[in-house]
Amino acid sequence: MLDRHPLNRTWTLRRPPGGAILLAVALGACAPDQPTTDGTSSGRPAGDDAVVEAPLHQISDGLASGTLSSVQITWAYIERIEALDGELNSVISIAPDAMDQAFAADVRRGSGEALGPLDGIPILLKDNLDAVGMPTTAGSFALAENYPAEDSEVVRRLRGAGAVILGKLNLSQFAGFRNTASFNGSTVGGSPKNPYDITRSPAGSSSGSGVATAMSFAAAAIGTETAGSIVGPSSVNGIVGMKPTIALVSRRGIVPISLNQDSSGPMTRSVRDAAMILDVIAGTDAQDPWSEEADANRHDYVAALDTAALQGRRIGVVRPTTGSRDVWALFDDALDVLSAQGAELVDVPAEEFIDPGPEMRTILLHDFKVDLNAYLAGAPETVPVRTLAELIEFSRSDPRESMHSMDYWVDAQATEGGRASGEYREALAAGRRLTGEEGIDRLLTQYDVEAFVAPTGSPASEIEPDGTPRVGPIPPGPRREGPASLTVTAAVAGYPLITVPMGLVDGLPVGITIAGPAWSEARLLGFAYDYEQASRARVPPERAVEGGAIGR
Secondary structure, eight states: OOTTSTTOOOOOOOOOOHHHHHHHHHHTTTOSOOBOTTSOBOSSOTTHHHHTTOOHHHHHHHHHHTSSOHHHHHHHHHHHHHHHOTTTOOEEEEOTTHHHHHHHHHHHHHTTOOOSTTTTOEEEEETTBOBTTBOOOTTOGGGTTOOOSSOOHHHHHHHHTTOEEEEEEOOSGGGGOSOSSOOOSBTTTBOOOBTTBTTBOOOSSSHHHHHHHHTTSSSEEEEEESSSTTHHHHHHTTOEEEEOSTTTBOOTTBOOSOTTTOEEEEEESSHHHHHHHHHHHBSOBTTBGGGTTHHHHOOOTTTTOOTTTTTTOEEEEOOOSSSOHHHHHHHHHHHHHHHHTTOEEEEOOGGGSOOOHHHHHHHHHHHHHHHHHHHHHTSOTTOSOOSHHHHHHHHHHOTTTTTSOOHHHHHHHTOOSGGGOHHHHHHHHHHHIIIIIIIIHHHHHHTTOSEEEEEOOOSOOBOOOTTOOOOOSSOSSSOOSSOOOHHHHHHHHTOOEEEEEEEEETTEEEEEEEEOSTTOHHHHHHHHHHHHHHHOOOOOHHHHSTTOSTTO
């Protein structure tokens, strides 16, 4: 199954004893067909009607009531992936024990021992998160044998809540931090396509997470972001994506770019689903010292959801100065919704947000060398590269990798002094000051607002041939004259933001971003939920254009 992907191991369903399977069938009483013992299925996909466009919370309710079983829905997702992912290239591999996990969840629920709302819920992971039983490739053949000895903290928490770890998702190789030239997707997973129009990019780096969530290949996905890698793909794939405050969610066991900016977060089809996942994955991890304050700042995120959350709240509006006028018009419509929900809108000039590009470049180049070397040093002995320098050499010599440039890696390898470097420490302090103290924090106070809203970005662009020259997000040279995006500002500050579908431009989704200060996830989720419930702006891929976009 899924053998078009070069690293996928053949998946076979290991069925439990005959007597036990009767329990699974009984739990999933409405399942039309169950998979057979050799891993095939008879008839139509079991439970397909129950999973297509079904939000995670609805599936959770079905599992709790007994009208659905985890075996049923897990198999339905696998069959959807097999049937529809071929030209989309969003999934790299299916977990070899996915059905065993699902069966175990059904047994727990049947025994009255459910682990919580996520028990039995299938979730897909971006392939830079460690999960036992599958290689963590970061999209590179250098990590083809990177089978971790333990789960990342995010996966440990998801498993502890009973979630079915369904498989691994394609991504921009090393989360997009390899080169400035166009490189859509990865060498391992291929070139992913946008399900609304397969000639368009699904954006990066969490491209597979965006596509798979939009296509109902799982109840939800986990993405990672350093500067836009969750919210960008979420916007262009028409889903909800949240990047939490840095280290609210542990980064242990995730292939890094920068511990100063890396965060993992949910990518879902509804705000409630994002809150449900964040409730599970947020919290302090002793093995990620940066997360020391997480427990003290976490909340009950589902409890924060309120259709009156915007009533009487002052919201800062950051209007775009460039881009599509169609997006501007869509944003105006979104602002009308916010106003109708009782928000008081306050214009905040985009020019107030100063470009932190020079500082971010220095931070990311130094951090990548330090943090990647630390991750590789702890990788299994089967991994042939133990440092960034060895990764560069591998990628120059391996014919599966050598066709792509690697200027970010070369520039990162050339840095000296790591986090003790004077240049680095100066850039880190200046970047945080520009984006935090003198940026978001100052503007919240100056304009007396609780959060900012802005368009997340433009509709999906056409896929460029690999190797097409680009400037990249962190070009060398002087500070850009134009204003920084809300996404980049929040990235350098380490602050949270969420994107929610805002509608379509020429059949392509665009999101609205809501951003705030550190640890404001509960407030942002409340605002996002209020907007989402009032706007109902998400349009699934198959309804975006007549006949569906896939195969156009």
